Amino acid sequence: MDKSELRKLQEFLRNAFGATGIKVGLDPKDTEQAVVTFGERQIGQIIVDDEDGDRSFSFSMKIPVERPVLQEYLRRLFDNEDLKIVARMKKNDSVELNRGDDFLGVISADDPKGKSYTLQMAILDFDLEDL
């Protein structure tokens, strides 16, 4: 990942969550990976996904709460009331995260009891074009 990609990814995540405090920096251990911080805290990571020849990225973030408070946790974390948890058709082990009407990503349970969750967001090349 180069500086330009990191800057665009940072801008993308700031826009997506409406949180200007998000920062994206290169992972010192792996140049094809980035760490995402919010304030002083690392909240997730970004890896390159170019398996099928198209360069895109995958942002993942652990969410250490159970299903009933997922939405509230994310709204408080990013101070953004537009974040919304939406049920998925035919799937009850995961939900979708929207910002308003825009789809952001999928949140899946880490274990059958749903004690914690992981948000996965695909960031396509289209998402970074105008940033």
Place this chain on the structure above:
Amino acid sequence: MRGAAFRLFVLAAALASTGPATTGPALAEAACPVSDEAAAKASSYVAAVEQAIAAAPDCLTAYRRLQLCQLGSSADNALSDMVRGKCEALFLPKARPPLKKAYGAALKRCDRIAEGNSGSMYQSFAALCQARTAHDFARKAGAKLAK
């Protein structure tokens, strides 16, 4: 864009929408699966192709059937819409604004094939171009967004 350059553009678009660019399953159909019997039963070849595309289990199969069974006329517009319906369902509901914008722009580029040329054949080229565009976007973005 007029004259020879535009004709080349149209030809390239037509070849792109009919060529074997799609990497499909090993057992992908090699010929149009609509038989004479199916056409007779459905009352016309067009109706039988419509049924074949409607029955396709996924975007890729629907697109391949359109490629193989295309009519070469403006009747391909309706078939293309059916393919688009299957393919767009894979990515449009989850598409963020930049992806929607890029998809819209790609469809408009297909429209230009028919806008610059009169004749039913160019309607077919444009229709196939749009179906291919929907298939390509579904392949590229659909799987990643649905993960």
